Amino acid sequence: MSEENHLLALCAGDTPRIRFIYQQYAGQIRRWVEDNNGSAADAQDLFQDGLIAIYDRYCSKDIELSNSFGALLFGVCKRKWFDRLKEKNRETIVRKIEEERYTDDNDPSMESEAAFQELQKQETLTQTFALLSAQCQQLLTLLGQGVVGDQIAEQLGIANANAVYQSKHRCMSRWKELFTQNLKV
Structure with a gap:
């Protein structure tokens, strides 16, 4: 299946062709996430969210891809993963500040x-x-x-x-x- 048909398959909900997309790209995304402080479960969720984002962006409008489908999917997943890491870091900082505040304050x-x-x-x-x-x-x-x-x-x-x-x-x-x-x- 050619890369230009991946988007058409996703938009059409073509299950066999979507499975092919999984086979072709999920492993690459999983390895990348695991190399960047994530787990296989994180990668699976990220892959799903990436496909949904592409579906929402490209299938509801008549927009053509400017890059290959694989590059687009990887870019979307990468951006989403870095956003999650930033959010996780913010939560860690806030949690630490709150813990210090409550341990220092015995009220x-x-x-x-x-x-x-x-x-x-x-x-x-x-x-x-x-x-x-x-x-x-x-x-x-x-x-x-x-x-x-x-x-x-x-x-x-x-x-x-x-x-x-x-x-x-x-x-x-x-x-x-x-x-x-x-x-x-």
Whole structure:
């Protein structure tokens, strides 16, 4: 299959040809992620997110590729991975600052306030999860349990594993939106 047909296969949801894309590029992405402080699971998620990003960008509009599909996929995955590493680094720095703040400050009212805020955050997550559609709840629960995309597709009557991960992306976006709205209230 030529590289120009990869995008057409992705946009059409052509499962056999999408599997070929996986065979051709997933190993390369996995090796690169593992060489850059990631795991095989990170690489799998990153690969899915990369394909979804390409799908969202190129399939909904009539845009032609200026590079090869492989170069585009690798570039998207690389950018997304560096964004994740930056975010992880920010979280580590914030966590360290917060730990130092609470270990230096022995005021029990501060600890109880932080615990109360964390409890509120968890309650908001639970409440907003309940606002998602039943299929989104099932899909996210199954993914959280480590069930693979093909099995989820079969269980929930979704076309294929690629569609499962596209649905995951939409469900997570909706959940984040609901959480942000309810957190401000």
